[in-house]
Amino acid sequence: MINTPVNAIQSRLFQDAQAAALDQLERHAVGYGADFPDDTATDGVYRPRRAPGFPEGANVGWTTGFWTGMGWLAHELSGRSVFRQWAQSHHPSFASRVALHTDLDHHDLGFLYGPSVAAFGITGEGRHRELALGAAQVLARRFLPAAGVIQAWGRIGDRSDQRDQGRIIIDTLMNLPLLHWASAQTGDARYGDAARSHLARTLALLLRPDGSSAHSCHIDLHTGEALRISTVQGHGSDSCWARGQAWGVYGLALNHRHAPEQGALDAACRMADHLLAHLPEDGVCQWDLALDWRGGEQRDSSASAIAVCGLLELAEQLPPGAHSRHYRETALHMLQGLAAGCAAPPGPGRGLLLHGVYSFPEGRGVDEANLWGDYYYLEALARVNAGWRSYWSGGMAAQSRHAAA
DSSP states (O other), X not given: OOOOOOOHHHHHHHHHHHHHHHHHHHHHHHHHTTXXXXXXXXXXXXXXXXXXXXXXXXXXXXXXXXHHHHHHHHHHHHOOHHHHHHHHTTHXXXXXXXHHTTTOOBSTHHXXXXXXXXXXXXXOOHHHHHHHHHHHHHHHTTEETTTTEEOOBSOTTOTTOTTTTTEEEGGXXXXXXXXXXXXXXXXXXXXXXXXXXXXXXXXXXXXXXTSOBOSEEEEXXXXXXXEEEEOSSSSOTTSOBHHHHHHHHHHHHHHHHHOGGGOHHHHHHHHHHHHHHTOXXXXXXBSBTTSOGGGTOOBOHHHHHHHHHHHHHHHHHSOSSHHHHHHHHHHHHHHHHHHHHTBOOOOTTBXXXXXXXXXXXXXXXXXXXXXXXXXXXXXXXXXXXXXOOOGGGTOOTTTTTTTTO
16 A cells, blocks of 8 residues: 655644544543443533433443543553553443343444454453453344344344344444454354355445445345345435445455455445545535535534545555555545544533534434544544554554553
8 A cells, every 4th residue: 555645734633633632532531430421422512321221321322332442542542541541441341231231232242342352452451352252242143144144233033123123234344343353363263254144245235336325224034035225314215324334435444354255345445436426525424425515414524534444444455556545645635624624622521523423314413523433533543643553454553552551
């Protein structure tokens, strides 16, 4: 890969943005400790997480791994012990979730337990490895052999819930690396085989010929037949939900490292090209790519933050040349748009990245900071400023740098 240099204006902007993000995360570390905020901010400020039947600040839901992940990433970038201690303080609640199967009837185990893989790489502590392997087992049990897919939501075999039985979604691509990692750690091919099967079915069912993606598909549990395409967070079943497209670009690029024979990198390029063809001038995505950004559509900064990481991952894997350079240069332009136009002002409880969207159709977390947007914004800055590499890509540029800090 040709490592396109960051220009002087971008370099200063990205370094300042990273410093501001780390300072804000230190406020969070001190203010929250072992507790967790909601998925999104409310009126610009994160509040303690609330879920029925759980105490305030509990580790529940699908997004808490991004909070812990920011702690480990901030530690790698800065060496500040406050971040390591903060991230470590979350381990008991993640361990309890696996032991008690607390709110794990969904596919987001990679999002939740990727930080455990990171922690194992940084600290070498076996408890983090065992926890991540336990999470991989939970995810693997969601694989439906007859259909060849990992069911996204709902209890497996729950006949009372017909809405989600046999449903796959584009987001699951981001969780498959946990299964590949588990195969490499244990030598058990069943994890990787499930991931490869799900990847193949996703490419066949959710990726359209023009490079856009559908959000969701329902599949017959017994025959594997595709029944219908749908969406939950997109504008319509035939539209292209921006965050889903970004999940696809990044998820396919990550999976290519583990299953290069499946054509995921070429598919990721097609998805990236579709996203970039519908991108606003400043690089901050509208919430659904089928909608014209010129009409004043709500932006989703979190989709752009994910896409930046995906484009940088693509550029790293492609052979040197114009294609690789194009993706990196576009990623830098998008990151510049985020840092210049979406960075949140400092202050108690504030996120890192403004103008994110959880679910526009449901009116949920619209034009707010959210945990995944904050995490991938920080990751994008780490990739550009420090040459950071994904925990799933086989190595971390800084994984040993601060291990003893």
